[in-house]
Amino acid sequence: TNSLSGKVALVTGGSRGIGAAIVKRLANDGATVAFTYASAQQKAEELVKEIEASGGRALALRADSGDADAVKGAVAETEKAFGGIHILVNNAGLANLKPYDQFAIEEFDRMVAVNVRAVFAAVQAAAPQMGEGGRIVNIGSINADFNPFPDNSLYVMSKAAVAGLTRGLARDLAPLGITVNNVQPGPTDTDMNPADGPYAPVVSGMIPVGRYGTGAEIADMVAYLATPGAAFVTGATINVDGGTTV
Numbered sequence: 615t616n617s618l619s620g621k622v623a624l625v626t627g628g629s630r631g632i633g634a635a636i637v638k639r640l641a642n643d644g645a646t647v648a649f650t651y652a653s654a655q656q657k658a659e660e661l662v663k664e665i666e667a668s669g670g671r672a673l674a675l676r677a678d679s680g681d682a683d684a685v686k687g688a689v690a691e692t693e694k695a696f697g698g699i700h701i702l703v704n705n706a707g708l709a710n711l712k713p714y715d716q717f718a719i720e721e722f723d724r725m726v727a728v729n730v731r732a733v734f735a736a737v738q739a740a741a742p743q744m745g746e747g748g749r750i751v752n753i754g755s756i757n758a759d760f761n762p763f764p765d766n767s768l769y770v771m772s773k774a775a776v777a778g779l780t781r782g783l784a785r786d787l788a789p790l791g792i793t794v795n796n797v798q799p800g801p802t803d804t805d806m807n808p809a810d811g812p813y814a815p816v817v818s819g820m821i822p823v824g825r826y827g828t829g830a831e832i833a834d835m836v837a838y839l840a841t842p843g844a845a846f847v848t849g850a851t852i853n854v855d856g857g858t859t860v
């Protein structure tokens with residue numbers, strides 16, 4: 615389908631994993647897609663080429679989400695390159711598991727900066743430019759409500775904050791015709807959480823569907839929320855988790 619043709623999207627953390635799947639899906643649906651990355655320049659450039667080869671338009675921007683000004687700069691670059699911004703997907707995220715007493719306090723700040731502050735900064739920069747029909751999708755985590763493992767305190771905190779920010783911003787942006795939603799993936803096969811990684815045997819047993827999800831399955835939900843038809847869905851937190859949290 616081309617349900618997003620004429621739209622410009624920005625996806626943070628689009629070079630790998632769930633973000634890359636979202637970039638591909640939105641481009642496939644007809645959007646022009648800018649995306650940020652932290653360091654994987656080669657992967658980012660390959661993704662741009664892949665999208666251009668199938669007739670789409672894409673742009674890779676290096677911007678560390680830990681730097682709020684860099685995030686705002688990526689929004690400005692997107693608008694400059696493509697003449698506007700209609701869809702913002704806040705996907706870039708950091709996981710850092712440690713016993714609570716072994717975190718340096720700077721690691722607390724980094725977690726909040728990347729997983730939470732960057733979301734707020736991007737919304738501050740993008741929402742005023744979006745206008746009626748704007749779409750913001752945050753990528754949280756089922757860990758916000760469901761934490762089956764030790765050592766995850768800072769990540770759980772950060773994703774609960776994303777859910778709260780979503781509810782607050784949804785009310786603030788509704789009068790502008792902009793929706794704000796929070797997609798919470800369950801275990802999804804990426805570099806962050808490989809389906810053949812150390813946690814996998816335990817994790818797989820917790821998923822009623824019996825397997826990890828794919829980035830494409832998360833991207834399906836994001837793509838729906840980005841459509842004009844999703845105008846009445848806002849402030850929602852939606853789990854895409856194979857039933858893990860039931």
Ligand code: NDP
Pocket residue numbers: 626627628629630631632633634650651652653654655657677678679680705706707708709728753754755756798799800801802803804805806807
């Ligand atoms: P990956 O680690 O596989 O990929 C992360 C992506 O985000 C990469 O493109 C990376 O860029 C980028 N990124 C990381 N840190 C920064 C930063 N500081 N600034 C800019 N970009 C950054 O992660 P996933 O795809 O697994 O996760 C994507 C989102 O989904 C995250 O918010 C995560 O918390 C969430 N999530 C993931 C789950 C899972 O099971 N995988 C479950 C629930 C939620 P680069 O390539 O340059 O490093």
